[in-house]
Amino acid sequence: MKIRSVDIYILDIPTVRPHQLAMHTIVEQSIVVARVTEEAGLEGWAEVATIGGASYGEGTPEAIKANIDQYITPHLIGKNPKHFSKIMFEVSSAVRGNHFAKAVVEAAMIDLAAKGKEVPAYELLGGKIHDSLPLAWTLASGDTGKDIEEAKEFLQQKRHKIFKLKIGKGDPYKNVDHVLKIIAAVGDQARVTVDVNQAWDETTANYCIEALQEGGVSMVEQPLPTWNYEGMARLTERFKVPIMADESANSVHEVYQIAKHRSGNCIALKPCKHGGLLETKKVAAIAEGAGFGLYGGTMIESSLGTAVCASVYATIPAFEFGTELFGPMLFKDQITVNEVKFENYEIVIPDGPGFGMEIDIDKVKHYSRNC
Numbered sequence: 001m002k003i004r005s006v007d008i009y010i011l012d013i014p015t016v017r018p019h020q021l022a023m024h025t026i027v028e029q030s031i032v033v034a035r036v037t038e039e040a041g042l043e044g045w046a047e048v049a050t051i052g053g054a055s056y057g058e059g060t061p062e063a064i065k066a067n068i069d070q071y072i073t074p075h076l077i078g079k080n081p082k083h084f085s086k087i088m089f090e091v092s093s094a095v096r097g098n099h100f101a102k103a104v105v106e107a108a109m110i111d112l113a114a115k116g117k118e119v120p121a122y123e124l125l126g127g128k129i130h131d132s133l134p135l136a137w138t139l140a141s142g143d144t145g146k147d148i149e150e151a152k153e154f155l156q157q158k159r160h161k162i163f164k165l166k167i168g169k170g171d172p173y174k175n176v177d178h179v180l181k182i183i184a185a186v187g188d189q190a191r192v193t194v195d196v197n198q199a200w201d202e203t204t205a206n207y208c209i210e211a212l213q214e215g216g217v218s219m220v221e222q223p224l225p226t227w228n229y230e231g232m233a234r235l236t237e238r239f240k241v242p243i244m245a246d247e248s249a250n251s252v253h254e255v256y257q258i259a260k261h262r263s264g265n266c267i268a269l270k271p272c273k274h275g276g277l278l279e280t281k282k283v284a285a286i287a288e289g290a291g292f293g294l295y296g297g298t299m300i301e302s303s304l305g306t307a308v309c310a311s312v313y314a315t316i317p318a319f320e321f322g323t324e325l326f327g328p329m330l331f332k333d334q335i336t337v338n339e340v341k342f343e344n345y346e347i348v349i350p351d352g353p354g355f356g357m358e359i360d361i362d363k364v365k366h367y368s369r370n371c
């Protein structure tokens with residue numbers, strides 16, 4: 001089995017409602033899809049998502065595609081995808097950073113290698129520990145009444161009983177009030193966490209986290225900017241409520257520093273920001289060694305990218321904070337023939353060959369800028 005071609009597509013898919021974060025409101029989500037084809041025509045597919053161009057992180061869809069085409073693809077052509085670990089070692093020796101780009105090509109090779117062996121991708125990652133994982137939902141409509149309505153509806157449907165609130169945009173104190181109203185409405189049936197997406201300074205964080213802790217919030221995600229490791233350490237020391245590192249926890253080296261200095265005491269995993277599925281497992285191991293809780297994060301991938309994340313999360317022992325792999329529910333349409341299954345408050349780990357998803361090529365063409 002030798003890789004013949006690597007094709008990278010950028011797709012823009014509308015969402016079912018606006019999704020408001022501190023730095024951007026998503027109404028159309030941009031994803032990058034990789035297709036790796038071997039000589040006999042068997043294809044491996046994978047996806048990474050980005051949020052708001054360059055507003056969330058450095059990895060824009062356009063840069064991901066350009067850097068794969070120019071600098072990463074030459075390292076894949078003619079190679080056996082079953083050797084994805086060695087190939088990624090070679091890629092990492094030649095290409096710095098570019099975690100999203102590395103993640104999507106590595107995952108596409110794993111999909112292809114697993115399909116070649118007719119096994120699920122998680123079998124190539126040590127095998128699954130979980131058949132399903134708890135699934136949080138993000139209440140981010142921007143309106144307290146609508147969020148409460150949405151939370152009650154999903155509790156009734158047994159879809160979610162962990163709710164994360166995006167509170168980085170607007171007045172911090174009004175946002176705290178918004179959180180406390182939601183806890184008052186559904187807090188007896190659900191766990192409520194918050195994600196600040198780096199929006200506060202340390203003084204604001206000190207006031208707001210005190211009120212949130214008092215009000216019963218069960219985790220505070222990335223309250224301070226990525227650079228403020230010392231501030232994150234002071235908050236972790238001061239408060240009982242867990243402080244999660246997300247945007248500040250990318251490479252294994254960053255996560256090691258967070259663990260060493262306790263700049264947070266739990267970590268949000270995301271294969272794209274760590275640079276692939278193998279790197280995600282390394283990050284999880286550092287967190288486990290530090291006694292940190294884990295959260296299975298999302299960049300809001302569609303069904304394909306969600307299956308990629310679910311396949312590696314299934315091989316990791318414990319997710320104290322559950323996962324947020326709700327991406328497919330936020331998209332108006334999907335690029336796979338089959339769907340990721342959600343039942344009884346959990347995401348079901350896909351079981352078919354590779355990542356278990358069958359690509360709908362017409363949908364890929366329909367939403368792609370370049371296919």
Ligand SMILES: [Mg+2]
Pocket residue numbers: 195197221222246247268
């Ligand atoms: Mg986050």
